[in-house]
Amino acid sequence: MHIGERIKMLRKERKMTQEDLANVLKVAPTAVSAWESGRNKPLMDKLSMMSTCFEIPLSHLIEGAPIVRNNPGMEFLNEKNVRLIGVYGNIPAGEPNFTNEYIEAYMPTLNSMLKSDKEYFFLRVNGNSMNKEFRDGSLILVEKTNYLDNGKIGVVLVNGHDATVKKVRINEENIILTPCSTDPFYEEKTYNIKNDRVRILGKVVQAIKIYD
Template sequence: MDISQNIKFYRKQKGYTQVDLAKLLNVKPTAVSAWESGRNKPLMDKVTLMANVFNINISQLVGDTFEVNDINPVYSKLDVNRKKNVYKYAVNQLDDQNKIIQMPEPTPESEYEEFELFGAVSAGTGEYLTDNKPEKVMYKGIVPEHDFAVIVNGNSMLPLFEDKQILFVKKTDEIRSGQIVIVDYDHQAYVKKFVRDEKSCRLVSLNKEYKDMPIDEEHDIHIYGTVVL
């Protein structure tokens, strides 16, 4: 895994939110969000600090199996002129690295809002929504009025909702035919289109590769709410 994936992995392993890690590193939550998405890379001092916070080696965090001490035995055997060449090369590499990791974030902080992501709902085989605990994350754009947010897992609602898209939901017990709902169907959570007509009452996938899910006495169903965005 690269550094963006490793930051997210070790952060979650420690039970930290993006906001928690930002406070420990004395940076803004948008910086952590940018690191984890790969839009930006942390400075070396933050990499070192994160490695200490996660109680791991720097090489584990940056995703490189190379150990710093590996170069010392080789370097010590070089003659003076070759050592100078190694030093010059190392300086050039450091300059190139700093040009990359010091790039400003492409998106202003004002375009991000923080919200709690409750868990995943399936656009395919079902998720256990109630098993997830809310996680504070950053969202690019304006967060609409909502009661909870979830992330799509799967492709059965294409082209309306893509895999890993965030959905904002308003809780309600009253729904109309044609609305997109978050529903517990036989104890698994889905995002589907609710349809009621003269034929039947059912949950429909927009991707026609998936079959309709009938709403009847044979299935245990609870509506969490309707999708507002």
């Protein structure tokens, strides 16, 4: 069974039409048809999105590895219960407005995992300053907010242009950003709330981790 046949089988299991899947993946229905017939193969970003959409390992889509299903009541993504969240490779400098020009892809995410009154974005982690939590290249889901409870992991903009992901502590005068890394190069940094340009952009609520 080739990749396209597995996509077709998974799509039909979820009672999705080719158009339904195409709408979730932001492609033309003809692209899904070409995949399923074996005339073409989806790129890795679409395979990753389908892995999330179908809630199956990427290895099953690519290689046909077995699927272990532990939850018979599992909720699957479709056009009605999904929100497409933009993926950013980096945070725009200055006053971030998170416009489409900076979005590198969209990740389908179940509405049940999100708060209806909140905005979200995915951020691709760069570097190893948080590798105890998530490795370089991992995707983190961030809820937009300018407030964080002490000890939570957040995305913070420093000096108007350096966006960083760190564990955050705040007192009356300072904001302390603590790395969670195996590399001693990364050290805790303290910024004065009044004198330094430090702005909380959001809190990390989920991570899609990357493994070797």
